Amino acid sequence: IIQFEGISRFFHVGNEVVKALREVSLTITDNEFVAIMGPSGSGKSTMMNILGCLDTPTAGKYYLNNQDVSQMSDNELAEVRNREIGFIFQTFNLLQRSTALENVMLPLIYSGISKSERQSRAEAKLDEVQLSDRMKHKPNELSGGQRQRVAAARALINNPSIVLADEPTGNLDSKTSIEIMGLLENIHKIGNTIIVVTHEEDIALHAHRIIRMLDGRIASDEKNKTI
Amino acid sequence: IIQFEGISRFFHVGNEVVKALREVSLTITDNEFVAIMGPSGSGKSTMMNILGCLDTPTAGKYYLNNQDVSQMSDNELAEVRNREIGFIFQTFNLLQRSTALENVMLPLIYSGISKSERQSRAEAKLDEVQLSDRMKHKPNELSGGQRQRVAAARALINNPSIVLADEPTGNLDSKTSIEIMGLLENIHKIGNTIIVVTHEEDIALHAHRIIRMLDGRIASDEKNKTI
């Protein structure tokens, strides 16, 4: 359902060109659980932003469910981002002036369900990440790990068919990390696709396939032999 | 040189009171290397903000180098924050409109040295964290781990006698994490005090003493037996 063909992404800073992704080709099918690893600056978040339709490549083709993303209208893209994809960002990207509850309710706004139903679903999601007692807090009234969990709850509330999680456990203790990975595994079991960027080998071992990046390219792409 | 006596910090959110720190007492002497661990929300960053003179306690006394911090003037506090303490924040807190180089130069502004000297020292610091080729990038033109390294370089440029590092390796691959911990160990060896908040046991094992927090209190405080 995800196909990259020769995807490149270059950034221009002053006179220099940063080649963040260099002709990356990749196929991810339905219901895969993929971990992406690699050194700092190797292009992981850049790849995730393109996968999540938040950034466009400099060159190459991205087919999502057999549709060429570059040919989609703005409405189609917005639809895909809101309904199909759940994104846990490396820097959380929560709305600073909204509470945890309001942040988690946000993706449901165009789903046509009532406000009270949106609220009870968001409360249930926050309960799954043990934040029932922090629902009325704004992001600056939360700890780093609590913000990360709100970002996770928000990404998962729409039951997206593709979850993109960029370092979802970087600020979490081992117990909470295991709980977040458990949530992702449950989503995988009911048929969805999970792509996790992580620096931690034991987080990567939850996945069935491990892709390692280096300098904007895929250096290796292998099954997880321990599963 | 650091003494907490019955330090409490309460936050008010609507009608509720969050007891982030509850009567914490603690002594840290010169040239210690301390790791602080504990679950998400247990009060670690709150404690670090008080240690760094960025937040004031609700109750209790904080003596820094035998001086009662609550009795210091604003000028004395600013002096301490700028000259004595280097802070690597959990969320980096870089200036978005300044380049990596400008961010790292910032703490030297009141040190009385020339701009060209400040610039060459900042360049050297960025070289120590392998970011010589990213000096002109702004924070949003950097990867997560690169921002974390800029935050580290900025915290260390003044050779502060106390380094407070709140999850300094959360976004870093193992190789870069080891390099950052190496920098902190060097600073420790030349006589300074290092306090690191971390969720990762192998990062904590670089320290000589491990304090574990739980629900706003210190649950345990022990020597690192592996050293």
Ligand SMILES: Nc1ncnc2c1ncn2[C@@H]1O[C@H](COP(=O)(O)OP(=O)(O)OP(=O)(O)O)[C@@H](O)[C@H]1O
């Ligand atoms: N400004 C604030 N207003 C209200 N509550 C706050 C505020 N800052 C922190 N808290 C609460 O105080 C508690 C401690 O927060 P703190 O940031 O110190 O935790 P932490 O140990 O650093 O957690 P983490 O490992 O997730 O970073 C948390 O439960 C948090 O919700």
Ligand SMILES: Nc1ncnc2c1ncn2[C@@H]1O[C@H](COP(=O)(O)OP(=O)(O)OP(=O)(O)O)[C@@H](O)[C@H]1O
């Ligand atoms: N907007 C931008 N402008 C210029 N350069 C950028 C931009 N975004 C990223 N880069 C550069 O592209 C490269 C890849 O960045 P990316 O964020 O994808 O790395 P990453 O693998 O996610 O790293 P990390 O593990 O540190 O999060 C980095 O060298 C970074 O400096």
Ligand SMILES: [Mg+2]
């Ligand atoms: Mg990244």
Ligand SMILES: [Mg+2]
């Ligand atoms: Mg914290």
